[in-house]
Amino acid sequence: MSVKIAPSILAADFANLQREVEMLNASDADYIHVDIMDGVFVPNISFGFPVTEAINRHAQKPLDVHLMIINPDKYLEEFKKAGAEIISVHFEACVHLHRTLQHIKSLGCKAGVAINPHTPIEHLENILEEVDLVCLMSVNPGFGGQKFIPNTFSKIKRLSKMIADKGLNTLIEVDGGVNQSNAPLLVEAGANVLVAGNFVFSSDNPITTIKNLKNIQ
Numbered sequence: 001m002s003v004k005i006a007p008s009i010l011a012a013d014f015a016n017l018q019r020e021v022e023m024l025n026a027s028d029a030d031y032i033h034v035d036i037m038d039g040v041f042v043p044n045i046s047f048g049f050p051v052t053e054a055i056n057r058h059a060q061k062p063l064d065v066h067l068m069i070i071n072p073d074k075y076l077e078e079f080k081k082a083g084a085e086i087i088s089v090h091f092e093a094c095v096h097l098h099r100t101l102q103h104i105k106s107l108g109c110k111a112g113v114a115i116n117p118h119t120p121i122e123h124l125e126n127i128l129e130e131v132d133l134v135c136l137m138s139v140n141p142g143f144g145g146q147k148f149i150p151n152t153f154s155k156i157k158r159l160s161k162m163i164a165d166k167g168l169n170t171l172i173e174v175d176g177g178v179n180q181s182n183a184p185l186l187v188e189a190g191a192n193v194l195v196a197g198n199f200v201f202s203s204d205n206p207i208t209t210i211k212n213l214k215n216i217q
């Protein structure tokens with residue numbers, strides 16, 4: 001299975017969102033990654049339901065919604081209504097993670113868990129059966145354009161083994177600082193989905209950049 005590419009709309013030109021989404025529709029992107037930041041769980045505020053809904057109105061690719069918010073349970077229905085197909089909540093923000101994942105799945109969405117760079121993947125040992133996608137943060141969440149944190153490689157390898165040992169097909173997504181240099185190594189380590197924000201949208205030709213990431217074996 002080839003790696004899936006999820007460009008992060010956080011790095012797009014917000015004054016031309018329709019044009020940016022149409023560019024992604026025409027590209028090899030598999031998902032559109034939508035970063036929701038509340039200014040509490042992370043030190044930044046991005047955007048919320050109306051903008052997500054506006055992206056979805058033009059999108060021909062599934063929305064992969066990454067919730068960097070406290071109390072995500074309160075807002076799951078709204079994100080489903082706004083068009084989310086995958087909803088990832090942060091391990092560090094969920095007191096009742098099992099309940100939250102059941103809630104996401106009851107809405108008909110795929111359930112993801114995102115973990116911060118310092119959070120050991122071993123904390124997922126007792127919940128992995130309930131998870132469709134693990135989003136390994138390879139930067140501290142809150143901002144695009146940060147430098148990739150290399151401990152991600154060993155986390156991917158350990159998580160891959162844990163998934164294989166349990167006979168699961170959970171997807172491993174890597175989010176933050178992904179570029180053409182680290183992407184082949186991430187795929188080799190076992191990543192299934194690569195999020196890329198600045199690397200895609202700051203490039204001269206985002207369509208070609210996405211194609212090159214997608215063609216990594």
Ligand SMILES: O=C(CO)[C@H](O)[C@H](O)COP(=O)(O)O
Pocket residue numbers: 008010011033035066068139140141142143144145146175176177178195196197198199
């Ligand atoms: O969740 C995120 C930040 O918290 C973003 O998805 C991530 O930073 C992607 O952007 P970039 O590729 O520019 O690092």
Ligand SMILES: [Fe+2]
Pocket residue numbers: 008033034035066175195
């Ligand atoms: Fe993200």
